[in-house]
Amino acid sequence: MLLHLAWKNVISKKSSFVIILFIAFAIMLLVATNSVFDSTENGVEETFRNSFTGDVVVRPKSKNSLSLFGDETPVTGKLSKNPTISSFEDVFALVSSEPSVSAVLPQLSGRTVLHSSDENYVVYVFGVQAEDYLASMSSIIMEEGGAWAPGSKGAMITRDYAERLGVTIGDNVEFVVDAGLSSRVRAVPVTGIYHYSVENSVMDKIVLVNPETVRSLFDISDLASADSFQLSEEKEEVLDGSFDLDDMFGEASDLDGAVVEDVVEISADEVDAIMKSYSESTSWNFLVCRLSEPDKVNSAIKRLNKIFREKSWDVEAVGWRNSAGSTAFYLFILRLILNFGIIIILFAGFIVINNTLVINVMDRIREIGTMRAIGANKRYISVECMAETLMMAVVAGVLGCLLGVVLSVCVDRAGITISNGFLVQLFGGDRLVTQLTASNLVCSFALSVLIGFVAWVYPVVTALRIRPVQAMQGAK
Numbered sequence: 001m002l003l004h005l006a007w008k009n010v011i012s013k014k015s016s017f018v019i020i021l022f023i024a025f026a027i028m029l030l031v032a033t034n035s036v037f038d039s040t041e042n043g044v045e046e047t048f049r050n051s052f053t054g055d056v057v058v059r060p061k062s063k064n065s066l067s068l069f070g071d072e073t074p075v076t077g078k079l080s081k082n083p084t085i086s087s088f089e090d091v092f093a094l095v096s097s098e099p100s101v102s103a104v105l106p107q108l109s110g111r112t113v114l115h116s117s118d119e120n121y122v123v124y125v126f127g128v129q130a131e132d133y134l135a136s137m138s139s140i141i142m143e144e145g146g147a148w149a150p151g152s153k154g155a156m157i158t159r160d161y162a163e164r165l166g167v168t169i170g171d172n173v174e175f176v177v178d179a180g181l182s183s184r185v186r187a188v189p190v191t192g193i194y195h196y197s198v199e200n201s202v203m204d205k206i207v208l209v210n211p212e213t214v215r216s217l218f219d220i221s222d223l224a225s226a227d228s229f230q231l232s233e234e235k236e237e238v239l240d241g242s243f244d245l246d247d248m249f250g251e252a253s254d255l256d257g258a259v260v261e262d263v264v265e266i267s268a269d270e271v272d273a274i275m276k277s278y279s280e281s282t283s284w285n286f287l288v289c290r291l292s293e294p295d296k297v298n299s300a301i302k303r304l305n306k307i308f309r310e311k312s313w314d315v316e317a318v319g320w321r322n323s324a325g326s327t328a329f330y331l332f333i334l335r336l337i338l339n340f341g342i343i344i345i346l347f348a349g350f351i352v353i354n355n356t357l358v359i360n361v362m363d364r365i366r367e368i369g370t371m372r373a374i375g376a377n378k379r380y381i382s383v384e385c386m387a388e389t390l391m392m393a394v395v396a397g398v399l400g401c402l403l404g405v406v407l408s409v410c411v412d413r414a415g416i417t418i419s420n421g422f423l424v425q426l427f428g429g430d431r432l433v434t435q436l437t438a439s440n441l442v443c444s445f446a447l448s449v450l451i452g453f454v455a456w457v458y459p460v461v462t463a464l465r466i467r468p469v470q471a472m473q474g475a476k
Helices: 001-012 013-052 088-098 130-136 159-165 211-218 233-240 267-278 294-310 324-365 366-371 378-414 421-427 436-463 468-472
Strands: 054-058 101-116 118-126 140-145 154-156 171-179 182-196 207-209 286-291 313-316
Touching: 013 324, 013 378, 013 436, 054 294, 088 101, 088 286, 088 294, 101 130, 101 211, 118 130, 118 159, 118 211, 154 159, 159 436, 171 207, 171 211, 171 286, 182 211, 182 378, 233 267, 286 294, 294 313
Parallel strands: 118 207, 154 182
Antiparallel strands: 054 286, 054 313, 101 118, 101 171, 101 286, 140 182, 154 207, 171 182
């Protein structure tokens, strides 16, 4: 009976249709916008993960904002030399043993000047193991050449910088870094030219270089495992200083002629072992990890960080957004700003709806007074008004979600292309696409109901303050 009465009151007033249409319009915008940004979020995330961030990055703990590009603290805006991972062998072994981790890519990073002929460009060098890196980053599309041979020097650059510098496969490029009063210069041959599947100005500045060159550029101490090679006991005693100097010269006597010293010789196999340990250095800035189940990134990060804390290791695991640098951060902020704008529209709509409901209730004061005079208590009046408002909110929510789905499908099928570089980065591609999700529709509908529920409170409180006798007499 009560619901039937509430429904008759809703459909008998023109203002009810105005409220329903306004809420439905706002919900339609919310659904369509979030469908675009859901697609954008997935597009940007997929682009960054498959280009250079991987799924999870293990990095040294730092007081500053540390990304794969360096220190990007907003206050200073400075890109400094990255710290290296301490206890690297233990950290690498643990991360590699995780069942969810399918690949672990050690990486060195730094900012330098790329020089060729008369051209100079600031770029980011990533020291990586080339073949493993290319196998894990599917967004890197090789156009010419390929990875450098293991143990040799080489650099892979984007097509954009190859054209700017006028270089091709086999040409040398120079990397220059400031070393105080002088500069440190290293030259390496170009072994590969590539491009990323999605245009991005930041990723275009990444140059993939052999790790030894990066360590040399940034004066990174090249450490190797003590177990990487073995010497004889005699040679180890000489190296670690465990022998007695007095015994060494105990039988020595004064000689007029030249002193002949015994030379400790190291075999070719031992030299190869030492050089192998050099190529397997433990000096790295980051571990870029790929997961066998990328949708379980958060659980993998929590598990790794828990183990790191238990072992008191000064490292942490982070997701793609924290390791991608300021570009991903700015895109995230822009999305928040756009969503905040929609919230402002809804808030303004709430004020309009609330005022409309107050007017509706005030117009029904005589009716409400009569109902109370014949025995209807305040609770009955409140429930009836709430039912009316919620009916309008539910109808508006359903209508808004349906219109939002239609608008999203139309935008997706329209094939709207984007040429602006920044918008391409923002939307994760050169075409505007939408992605409808259940969570988007549920949240939008829930917001519609919430608006209706909150908007019901003040008008009813206003009406119930008036005494029945005054209401029946038409008092305001």
